[in-house]
Each structure stands twice: as C-alpha cells, then as structure tokens.
Amino acid sequence: MRQPVLNDRTIRSLIASDNMRELCALMLYEVYAKGAYTNLILRQADAASGQSNVSLRTLRAMLYGTVTYTYTSDFIVKHLARRDVSELEVMPATLIRMGCWQILFSTGIPAFAAVSETVKIADKYCPQAKGLVNAILRRVAGAADEDKDPGNYRPDVACSLKNEIYGIFKRDYGKERALAIGKAFLRTPGLTIRYDPHKISQDELANRLMGESFTVHKGSFLPEILSVEAGIGIENSGAYKDGLFFVQNEAAALASHIASPKKGDRILDCCAAPGGKTTHLAELTGGEADILAVDSSPSRLRLLEDNLIRLGIGCVRTITGDATDMSGINGQFDIVIADCPCSGLGIIGRKPDIRLNMTYDKIESLADIQMKILSEAASKVKAGGTLIYCTCTINKDENERRVSDFLEHNSNFAPVSIMPFLPHDIIMDEGRVNDCMNGYITLLPDTDLCDGFFIARMERKD
Helix, strand or coil: CCCCCCCHHHHHHHHHCCCHHHHHHHHHHHHHHHCCCHHHHHHHHHHHHCCCCHHHHHHHHHHHHHHHCHHHHHHHHHHHHCCCHHHCCHHHHHHHHHHHHHHHCCCCCCHHHHHHHHHHHHHHHCHHHHHHHHHHHHHHHCCCHHHHCHHHCCHHHHCCCCHHHHHHHHHHHHHHHHHHHHHHCCCCCCEEEEECCCCCCHHHHHHHHHHCCCEEEECCCCCCEEEEECCCCHHHCHHHHCCCEEECCHHHHHHHHHHCCCCCCEEEEECCCCCHHHHHHHHHCCCCCEEEEEECCHHHHHHHHHHHHHHCCCCEEEEECCCCCCCCCCCCEEEEEEECCCCCCCCCCCCCHHHHHCCHHHHHHCHHHHHHHHHHHHCCEEEEEEEEEEECCCCCCCCHHHHHHHHHHCCCEEECCCHHHCCCCCCCCHHHHHHHHCCEEEECHHHHCCCCEEEEEEEECC
16 A cells, blocks of 8 residues: 655645645545544645635535545445445545545536546555445445435434434434534535724725635624635635734624623633634724633644734733633633633534544543633632633533533522623524523524534623
C-alpha cells in the first residue's frame, strides 16, 4: 500500500491538475485514520491554493458529504454487498465511502464515473484492494433505486446518525420531530455573519459582499445577521479583512441578546475563544463595557485577540484560565456567560466529524465539567446579576436537565423569562413560549434554520 501523504505541495499539485477526487481521498484518510477535523484540512487546502474556486467548492461538497453520510453508506454497503466497511483497512474503506457518496447522494456525478475514477485511486494507493473497491461500488451502483434510497431504511439510517445519537433525539423530541431534526442536519448549512450596525449598514455591507461575488440574504430572526453563500473563501474577502463582520451562527448570536448587556456593565465570558459572544457583547454596548474573556487554550485565545484587533474592539481584556477553577479572578460581574463544552449535537450539520466521534459515553463524561464550569461561573455573578448558560447541543441532559440540577443546588439563583429579549421574527409556539417564560430557549434546525443551540438566563437573588 502506498502511504497517503497530505501536505501543501500535494494539495497544490492536485488542485493544479483539478484532481479533486484524489485530494478528497487523501483528506478523508486524514479524517478516518488520524481524527483530523474536516474544517481544518479544508482551511489548509484553501490556504495552500491561495484562492476559492469552483473546484474547491466541489471538494468541500465531496468531503463534507462523505463524512456526513458515513453511517448511511456503511449500512447500505452492508445491506447490498454483505461487507462491513468499518472492518476494512482505512484506505479501501475511505474510497468505498467516497464512491458511495458520489453514487448515492451526488446529483452531478454519473455512477460509472464515480466507480471508475475511485478505482483508479485505489490502484494507486491500495492496489491489493482494488478489486474489492470495484466490486462493492459496482454492486451499489447497480442496485435498484429503492435499495439506494436511505429513506426506505430505519430513521437513524435515513438521518445518517449512529443509533445511540439518534436515540437521544427520539427520547427528547419524539419520533416525528426527531426525524425532522435529523433530516434538517443533512441540509447544507448556510454561513451567517454578524456585523456591527454602528460601523456599517446592512445594505452597505451586502453591496460590498455582492461586489466580491458573494450571494447575500437577510438572516432568519436577528437584524445584524446576514446569510452568505461563500464557499470556503469568506475570510479572504476585503470586507472581512477590514473588520466589518464576524463569522457567527445566528443561534449563537442570540445568546448575547438574551444576556442584554448595558453600557458600563462588568462582563465575564468563560470559554470565550474564538470570541463570537465576546465581540458581540462589546458591539451591543458600543464598546462601553468592561469585558474579561477567559479561555484555557492559549492558541484559541490568540484567535480571539486577533479578532479584537481586526474588529477594532478595545474594551476586552483576555486571560488564559481554566473555567472549572476561576478562583484567581477577583470581583463580581453584572453578566457571566458560561458557554460550556458539550457534545456538539446542534452543530453536526457544519461539523460532520461529530457524527463519527461522539458517543453516549463521551456525552456522559461531560456532565461533571459542565456543572463545574456553571458553578464557577455562578460564583462570579454579583447580587442581582445575570448568569447565561448555553451550549451548541440539543441534548436535554446537557441543557434543561443541567440547568434544573444547578438550580436545585443553588437556591440563590432563579430562572427569569427571556421573552423581553427575543427578536420579533423568531418563531414562537405554545411550547416555546412556555420554555421562554421559564428562562430558556432551544433553537432547532428544522424550524429556526440555524444551528441547534440552547440558551438559559438565570439571575442571582439579592
């Protein structure tokens, strides 16, 4: 077997020859064999190529699509070809999954081309498995349409989610809603950006981005959010370099509105990097708040500091620190934000690696960390102050039940209605109104057209 090598030289060579399949195969090998993150290796490709073009968008679709549909592809191969892909060596398994995505889910790639071109890559990197890759892909390509339709199998297969993860959705939201949520996570997620209306108007920013060949639409519910069709090159835009916006999902941006900061507030943002909420809080207060941003990762904190410089924000101090022990931070704060590490089940549409790596046991192991951070954050809230707990998951064990456990052991905190802080355009129904009256909201991709996200507001009693 020829050892796959992914470096800048290889990336540039394959892009120059427009060999996106081979480049995708090498990237997927990094994901499956070494646990690489799809977004980081795509960023590496973007940087190595020095441009964002149609070929790179094709690469992005194939890479994200293959990882997203790994569970479904493996199931269908086992059903049709009686082979367990997960038991094969990594490179043949990678090529089978990549070929299956092209056959089953791509609308622009003929099945014969998907098979033949993938087999060529097998001949180069794993010639001993070339016949197996060819046989399996031909079996899938030649199957009846109903056998290739994921919708004809179990809901977890249709949503390409491991049964233990899909089971959480079903437990928390019921059978029908779980299926709707799971399918919504399969849609290509939109990229949203947040701008500061004090710096530039929506029309001015939209016109500038459209002048750079981006397609721009209004956000779903927040006025300072724009949805941008940008491939993977938004950070190469002049508007980005000029500090006119921050790339942030609309769901996460809602947390800062629910915090409702005022000029003069003293604010603590735990687990702050790369700075979405930190910078938003600064903008909402016109740069007239005293904000302390804490993160345990020096490298991620540097990203936050770079964003502060790029956006021209000067009211934020940063320190490296562990949010599970903030005894070294003195004083009390008007607002404390605890955006805790979580399972990430609300962002699997944008980070498909979570589909591969997250397990129920890993989720259970996060409970202690979340409670420690929440308790530490609470200790920094002054009397009458606000504590915001948020996660990018839709698992109620990490959300509603975590807040309930916290309140049970912290009688000096109480949930407060978040209705006054919600934008007019957000979708409301009876269940959501009841949740919001009780101090929290869960955003979901099937109805809110954003990431899955949970936000709770609590206040410390005098």
